[in-house]
Amino acid sequence: MKARIHITLKNGVLDPQGKAIQQALAGLAFDGVEDVRQGKFIEIELTESDADTARVQVSDMCEKLLANTVIENYDIEIVA
């Protein structure tokens, strides 16, 4: 199974990297950009073949290592 994980900053947490991208886009004359937020995207290839077990396992990985749950949200998608 493959797990696709999105890790994004929680609302209200300052995102300097997103702001830097926004300013760079403005500098390249891209108008109409209201907001930019940058997050992480992690793809994990698992040997586990049961989707529910895989989800629990990946959720545990997020809590323990991948995400800083004080300031970040994570979203897990299990694909076959």
Place this chain on the structure above:
Amino acid sequence: MKARIHITLKNGVLDPQGKAIQQALAGLAFDGVEDVRQGKFIEIELTESDADTARVQVSDMCEKLLANTVIENYDIEIVA
């Protein structure tokens, strides 16, 4: 409109960050992890209200700034 962009390393391009995550997961006794790839996830809020125009605009942003198209692929999803 909102654009969700995934920027991932092309197949065959070494991903040291992914390997570091994989080793850290192994160190935390998570078995069954075959491969880890880390990419970027960018959300852009646009004033543009036409989906096709927004896609062209974001594609242009990826080519010029957001992705290094020599080693990275990008995937754009436009959401209302």
